[in-house]
């Protein structure tokens with residue numbers, strides 16, 4: 001096993017290494033913690049007295065709690081922030097990570113958190129700090145299409161790891177990596193593993209605990225960073241005692257960069273996510289943000305920080321329980337409908353987290369035309385599996401059905417329509433051959 005990751009420079013591309021801090025941004029960070037007697041003429045902040053918004057009250061759905069912004073708090077919500085995030089929110093997120101991933105508070109000596117515009121922005125900036133044109137990229141056969149759209153322009157060399165109902169297979173990962181010797185300086189050797197361990201999009205799998213440990217060991221042996229993209233962490237349907245640890249919770253070597261999202265639990269439009277990881281990597285994301293969005297929305301950060309302090313840990317956990325119960329119930333209903341109409345025609349397993357039922361149609365060479373042409377005519381919209389594979393031109397027998405938003409009363413009809421569609425498609429296919 002390798003030592004702790006002690007130099008992050010080997011993971012970073014030259015563009016990222018070349019990013020320099022912006023003095024203006026650094027000044028704003030200093031100002032956010034400056035004593036009241038400080039007279040600042042450094043930052044070119046606009047004067048909030050001229051902002052037309054005076055106050056804002058957001059009533060929560062429990063009908064008893066509200067968040068009111070006025071005076072200096074309203075000004076803060078409308079003003080520039082340090083790139084790393086609203087200090088109170090960053091501190092709350094550190095406490096949350098400690099609680100949910102069993103971290104000791106001194107983890108922050110070497111690690112940090114940055115608030116991003118959704119987890120997508122953090123993921124994009126992290127990948128863009130690591131990738132070079134033609135880089136080797138290791139991922140599962142089917143991955144979140146938003147990750148592919150970040151990676152694709154680099155025309156990477158994909159190494160596809162096999163997965164099953166328990167997620168990524170360590171034996172397959174090991175086999176792929178065995179073409180390099182551990183510690184290899186070969187520039188074609190992969191530098192990171194991308195993994196979406198909980199309620200994976202699109203497959204719905206949750207990586208088992210044993211596999212998580214094994215994959216961590218393999219990444220340690222080959223000195224890979226682990227990019228843990230985990231927006232469905234708070235949408236898990238197994239009992240608490242059966243849940244797997246996160247990679248971050250077992251990381252002793254500083255090789256995990258974790259991406260969390262508020263999209264699935266608070267609001268997707270509020271655009272907040274956060275990245276937790278080794279300081280040198282978070283710093284590169286920060287410097288990229290200093291040159292792009294400057295920081296994630298102040299208004300969103302103030303709202304979420306206020307919400308978290310009103311809720312406290314109990315309120316947050318109660319909300320998560322409600323979210324999980326809601327989606328679990330929907331998962332069960334869609335599964336029931338699929339079981340009723342698709343048995344014998346399709347293969348699928350119970351998703352243990354997330355929002356998706358991943359369905360294989362063994363009788364078809366590809367689901368693309370069926371979904372994109374005839375499905376739309378029959379008023380059923382699904383995602384063809386091809387959208388989630390690195391080679392988006394290769395035929396794919398899978399499709400993804402989301403159980404998050406369609407009306408539950410329509411689940412049965414949807415699966416019935418899908419079954420009819422598949423039967424017709426199979427006969428069409430037989431006709432053509």
Ligand SMILES: Cc1ncc(COP(=O)(O)O)c(C=O)c1O
Nearest residue numbers: 118119120144196201261263273
């Ligand atoms: C696996 C995965 N990663 C990242 C994201 C991006 O989420 P966010 O809304 O936080 O940017 C999504 C969104 O669906 C996702 O499914």
